[in-house]
Amino acid sequence: MQLIPESSQAFKMWSIRLAITSAALGALEATLPLWENDLPGGVFAGLSSAVAVAAAVARVIRQKNIA
Numbered sequence: 001m002q003l004i005p006e007s008s009q010a011f012k013m014w015s016i017r018l019a020i021t022s023a024a025l026g027a028l029e030a031t032l033p034l035w036e037n038d039l040p041g042g043v044f045a046g047l048s049s050a051v052a053v054a055a056a057v058a059r060v061i062r063q064k065n066i067a
Contacts, residue, residue, distance in 0.1 A: 012063070025047065
């Protein structure tokens, strides 16, 4: 396995940032019963799905701040 040349700048990549956000939302899902009365139905699932799809799309878009 070889890393991409830009791997040292991974945290500048939007795909990495969005993947981390998606993972954090997945972890928060365990606490959903604690605050589901404050959140309209389907909002959390929609947000999680949107972030995951955005991470996949961001992976194929050229990012100018990466060398």
